[in-house]
Amino acid sequence: MxxxxxxxxxxxxxxxxxxxxxxxxxxxxxxxxxxxxxxxxxxxxxxxxxxxxxxxxxxxxxxxxxxxxxxxxxxxxxxxxxxxxxxxxxxxxxxxxxxxxxxxxxxxxxxxxxxxxxxxxxxxxxxxxxxxxxxxxxxxxxxxxxxxxxxxxxxxxxxxxxxxxxxxxxxxxxxxxxxxxxxESLSLKITWRGDEEDYIFRIPTLKHLKLSVPKCASIINKVVLNVPNLDSFCLDGTWCSLFVMEDFPSLVSVSFSFSEVRFVHLYVELLKGITGAKSLSLDRASVRLPDASFLKFPNLKHLEFKSGYRLNWLFIFQFLESCSELEQLFIQKPDMEQPCWTEPHSLPTCILNNLTTIKYENCMGREDELQFLEYMLGNAQVLKTLAITFNSGLVEEETRLYAKFLKCPRASRYCEIRFLGKSFGSASR
Structure with a gap:
C-alpha cells in the first residue's frame, strides 16, 4: 500500500x-x-x-x-x-x-x-x-x-x-x-463656548447623545432637548446653560463629568430633568449641593460617584433616600468635603430592600470610610457583594483592614466581601 x-x-x-x-x-x-x-x-x-x-x-x-x-x-x-x-x-x-x-x-x-x-x-x-x-x-x-x-x-x-x-x-x-x-447617535464637542445662542435639539430618532464643552465663558444660555427616544445622555466639560428637558420618556443611562459647575441652580435643574434615568454616573463635579432630599429617582438601579466628585456622607445618604429601587452603588476615590462620619438618622429604603452590590474603589483606610462600609454591611439586608479596592500602599495596613472586615457583622447572610490590594492581590470571603 x-x-x-x-x-x-x-x-x-x-x-x-x-x-x-x-x-x-x-x-x-x-x-x-x-x-x-x-x-x-x-x-x-x-x-x-x-x-x-x-x-x-x-x-x-x-x-x-x-x-x-x-x-x-x-x-x-x-x-x-x-x-x-x-x-x-x-x-x-x-x-x-x-x-x-x-x-x-x-x-x-x-x-x-x-x-x-x-x-x-x-x-x-x-x-x-x-x-x-x-x-x-x-x-x-x-x-x-x-x-x-x-x-x-x-x-x-x-x-x-x-x-x-x-x-x-x-x-x-x-x-x-x-x-x-x-x-440615532450624536456626539458634539465645542472647544470654545462663548456665544449666547440657545441650542435646540429636536431629533425624534435620537437614542444616544453626548455634549462636550471643554472651555466656556460665563454665559447662561438655554439647551432644549426634545428627544423622545433618547436612551443614553452624556454631558461633560464646563457648561453655563439652563437645560430644558421637554421629552425624556425612554432615558436609561446618564453620565455627567464636569470640570467645573459655576451655577449650582443650573446643576440642580439639570438633575431634576433626568430623574427618570435607570443608571446615573457623576464624575469630577466641583459643586456642593447642601441638600439632595428634593431629588427623586424612582427608576434608578445603578448609581456611580466617580473620581473627584465632592461628597459628604450626608449627601450620599440623601441621594440614596431618593433612589428607592437602587441595586448597585459604586464609589470611586471620593473627594470628601468633611472626612467625618455621621450615622444617618434614617435608613434609606433601597439599603433595606434592593441594594445587592457595593463597589468602593481606592479606599485609603480613613476611619470615616471604614465606618461607612461597616454601616452598609450591617444594614444592607439583601447585599450580595461588597467589593473594596485598597489604595494605601501599605501591606500591613491592608492586612489589618482585611482581617477587620471579615469580622464585621453582616445583615445579609449571602453577602460576599471581595478585597483587592497589594498585600493579598484579590481575595474574597
Missing part, C-alpha cells in the same frame, strides 16, 4: 479567496496592508482589494509622503464599496483641493463610514447629498474655525454623527444635524 504525501510547500494563505484576503487586510492600517505587496508577485496588488482605508499621518516621514500615499491608494483601489474611510491628519494643514478630491473619491466608492481629522476642510458637492453614508466623524484639529457650510445637507442614511468643532455650532454643526433625518 502506498501513501501519497501532500506537499508541505502549499501556500494556503495565498490560495485563500480574494474576499477573505480582503477582509483580513482591511483589519489593519492601510500602510501595513500595502506592505504585503513585497511578499511575492501574486501579492503585489492584493492589498488594493481592501474595503477599509485607514491612514494616519504619524507613521509617515512627512506630510507630503502621506498625501502621495492617499492618492496612490485611491487610484489603485479595486473595491466598489468602502466600508471605512479614515484620514487622521491631526492639526496639519492639508491642501483643501486634496481633501476635497479624496472625500469625493470615497463617495464615488459608496463609502459608509467617513472619519476625517483635519485643519482645513472644504467638502465636495457630492458630500451634501451622499446616500450611502451611515457614520460620520469630523474633527477640527486646529483652534481656527474654517467651516462655513452654506449648502443644505441631505444625508438620508446617516445614523451616527461625531463632530468636534472650535466654536459657532450654528454655522456648521447644526446645519449638518438638521440634514440627518434618521440620526
Amino acid at each position: 502506498s501513501i501519497v504525501m501532500e506537499s508541505q510547500d502549499v501556500d494556503r494563505l495565498s490560495n485563500m479567496p480574494d474576499e477573505v484576503l480582503s477582509e483580513v487586510l482591511s483589519l489593519m492600517p492601510t500602510k501595513f496592508a500595502a506592505r504585503t505587496s513585497i511578499l511575492s508577485k501574486k501579492w503585489r496588488y492584493k492589498w488594493t482589494l481592501v474595503t477599509n482605508i485607514d491612514i494616519d499621518v504619524h507613521p509617515f516621514h512627512g506630510l507630503q509622503n502621506c498625501c502621495n500615499f492617499v492618492d496612490r491608494v485611491l487610484d489603485l483601489c479595486q473595491t466598489t464599496e468602502i466600508k471605512l474611510f479614515r484620514l487622521r491628519f491631526s492639526n496639519l494643514w492639508v491642501q483643501k483641493s486634496s481633501m476635497t478630491k479624496w472625500i469625493n473619491d470615497a463617495i464615488s466608492l459608496n463609502v459608509r463610514d467617513l472619519d476625517i481629522q483635519f485643519a482645513l476642510l472644504e467638502l465636495p458637492v457630492s458630500f451634501f447629498t451622499c446616500k450611502t453614508l451611515t457614520k460620520l466623524r469630523i474633527e477640527n484639529g486646529s483652534d481656527f474655525e474654517v467651516m462655513d457650510w452654506q449648502t443644505p445637507f441631505n444625508l438620508p442614511c446617516l445614523k451616527t454623527l461625531d463632530i468636534a468643532i472650535f466654536s459657532d455650532p450654528s454655522l456648521n454643526a447644526f446645519r449638518l444635524i438638521r440634514g440627518c433625518p434618521v440620526l
Whole structure:
C-alpha cells in the first residue's frame, strides 16, 4: 500500500479567496496592508482589494509622503464599496483641493463610514447629498474655525454623527444635524463656548447623545432637548446653560463629568430633568449641593460617584433616600468635603430592600470610610457583594483592614466581601 504525501510547500494563505484576503487586510492600517505587496508577485496588488482605508499621518516621514500615499491608494483601489474611510491628519494643514478630491473619491466608492481629522476642510458637492453614508466623524484639529457650510445637507442614511468643532455650532454643526433625518447617535464637542445662542435639539430618532464643552465663558444660555427616544445622555466639560428637558420618556443611562459647575441652580435643574434615568454616573463635579432630599429617582438601579466628585456622607445618604429601587452603588476615590462620619438618622429604603452590590474603589483606610462600609454591611439586608479596592500602599495596613472586615457583622447572610490590594492581590470571603 502506498501513501501519497501532500506537499508541505502549499501556500494556503495565498490560495485563500480574494474576499477573505480582503477582509483580513482591511483589519489593519492601510500602510501595513500595502506592505504585503513585497511578499511575492501574486501579492503585489492584493492589498488594493481592501474595503477599509485607514491612514494616519504619524507613521509617515512627512506630510507630503502621506498625501502621495492617499492618492496612490485611491487610484489603485479595486473595491466598489468602502466600508471605512479614515484620514487622521491631526492639526496639519492639508491642501483643501486634496481633501476635497479624496472625500469625493470615497463617495464615488459608496463609502459608509467617513472619519476625517483635519485643519482645513472644504467638502465636495457630492458630500451634501451622499446616500450611502451611515457614520460620520469630523474633527477640527486646529483652534481656527474654517467651516462655513452654506449648502443644505441631505444625508438620508446617516445614523451616527461625531463632530468636534472650535466654536459657532450654528454655522456648521447644526446645519449638518438638521440634514440627518434618521440620526440615532450624536456626539458634539465645542472647544470654545462663548456665544449666547440657545441650542435646540429636536431629533425624534435620537437614542444616544453626548455634549462636550471643554472651555466656556460665563454665559447662561438655554439647551432644549426634545428627544423622545433618547436612551443614553452624556454631558461633560464646563457648561453655563439652563437645560430644558421637554421629552425624556425612554432615558436609561446618564453620565455627567464636569470640570467645573459655576451655577449650582443650573446643576440642580439639570438633575431634576433626568430623574427618570435607570443608571446615573457623576464624575469630577466641583459643586456642593447642601441638600439632595428634593431629588427623586424612582427608576434608578445603578448609581456611580466617580473620581473627584465632592461628597459628604450626608449627601450620599440623601441621594440614596431618593433612589428607592437602587441595586448597585459604586464609589470611586471620593473627594470628601468633611472626612467625618455621621450615622444617618434614617435608613434609606433601597439599603433595606434592593441594594445587592457595593463597589468602593481606592479606599485609603480613613476611619470615616471604614465606618461607612461597616454601616452598609450591617444594614444592607439583601447585599450580595461588597467589593473594596485598597489604595494605601501599605501591606500591613491592608492586612489589618482585611482581617477587620471579615469580622464585621453582616445583615445579609449571602453577602460576599471581595478585597483587592497589594498585600493579598484579590481575595474574597
